[in-house]
Amino acid sequence: MTQQIGQQSHAICDYEGTSYRARFWEGQGRDYEDLAERNALRRLLPPRGRRLLEVGAGFGRLVDLYGGYDQIILLDYAKSGLREAQERLGRSSRFLYVAADLYHLPLAPATCDTVVTVRVLHHVADVPAALCGIAATLRPGGSYVLEYANKRNVKAIARYLLGRQPWSPFAVEPYEFAALNFDFHPAWMARELRRAGFRIEAGRAVSHFRHPLFKRLVPAPTLAALDSVIQGVGADWKLSPSIFVRAQVVGSGDLRIAPLFCCPACAGGALDEIPEALTCRNCGAVWAISDGIYDFKTPLHPGARPNA
Numbered sequence: 001m002t003q004q005i006g007q008q009s010h011a012i013c014d015y016e017g018t019s020y021r022a023r024f025w026e027g028q029g030r031d032y033e034d035l036a037e038r039n040a041l042r043r044l045l046p047p048r049g050r051r052l053l054e055v056g057a058g059f060g061r062l063v064d065l066y067g068g069y070d071q072i073i074l075l076d077y078a079k080s081g082l083r084e085a086q087e088r089l090g091r092s093s094r095f096l097y098v099a100a101d102l103y104h105l106p107l108a109p110a111t112c113d114t115v116v117t118v119r120v121l122h123h124v125a126d127v128p129a130a131l132c133g134i135a136a137t138l139r140p141g142g143s144y145v146l147e148y149a150n151k152r153n154v155k156a157i158a159r160y161l162l163g164r165q166p167w168s169p170f171a172v173e174p175y176e177f178a179a180l181n182f183d184f185h186p187a188w189m190a191r192e193l194r195r196a197g198f199r200i201e202a203g204r205a206v207s208h209f210r211h212p213l214f215k216r217l218v219p220a221p222t223l224a225a226l227d228s229v230i231q232g233v234g235a236d237w238k239l240s241p242s243i244f245v246r247a248q249v250v251g252s253g254d255l256r257i258a259p260l261f262c263c264p265a266c267a268g269g270a271l272d273e274i275p276e277a278l279t280c281r282n283c284g285a286v287w288a289i290s291d292g293i294y295d296f297k298t299p300l301h302p303g304a305r306p307n308a
């Protein structure tokens, strides 16, 4: 689907109602990938902070790794995933559930210490725009831990050299292998991170053993432990299908605790809370808070001066 807020529109890979957890994770033979990703995130995530934002958090699969943070914002376009997370984690001021488009983040500048995206960027057609939005939500010196699908992985290289794959894994431009599913070249991603104001600090190459044969022969925890051993050195080669990076916003500065939200319709208007909604002082848009979920997808009232 295509989302339009203000004047820009972007295609969105819509997970609403897709039962992502049941369909993709539960009993689907991906325990190895889950463990390998957790190992990488544990190594890269700054262990403590006031506020962490996970963009494209889905049903909150990785939330147990955020124990060192005072407040965790789970943001996703799909409300169905957020509702699953809310059922498991409950309602409290520690967890905020935010339905929004990552191209129009409803967060005021410098309000997060850390942002995480895992298994999300491969659905993002305009990564430079997404990175700029994420950089703006981070305080100077804040960290962005991201995962992306690597087009220059060993399997793609072998298939290309054997003539079984037409596209080159060495070409730097993103490759869209299915609608709104992209693989990225590490050099391209590094360049775009720098352009968005990040400095790359550390990386992990992840899921080296993502092959049915390995997964059949070796128990998932053992395979993930082996992967963990080579994730660090593998980051020099980047031949695995998944790459994790920790990047830091250049500079240093304080976190802005409040106000947290701003209006995504006019890109920054201050919001006033009224019962069950937020209203924008600038454009007049009204955003619902329904059943504990801040809903910034479609305004209850659109507002008079979008992009004012």
Ligand SMILES: C[S@@+](CC[C@H](N)C(=O)[O-])C[C@H]1O[C@@H](n2cnc3c(N)ncnc32)[C@H](O)[C@@H]1O
Pocket: 012, 013, 014, 015, 016, 020, 055, 056, 057, 058, 059, 060, 061, 062, 075, 076, 077, 078, 081, 100, 101, 102, 103, 117, 118, 119, 120, 123
């Ligand atoms: C493959 S799932 C990954 C979920 C979670 N990060 C995980 O690893 O379990 C991709 C998630 O990105 C979300 N997503 C995709 N495009 C988005 C957008 N434009 N804005 C916000 N969320 C988006 C989807 O709704 C979905 O929940």
Ligand SMILES: [Zn+2]
Pocket: 263, 264, 265, 266, 267, 269, 280, 281, 282, 283, 284, 285, 303
């Ligand atoms: Zn507004």
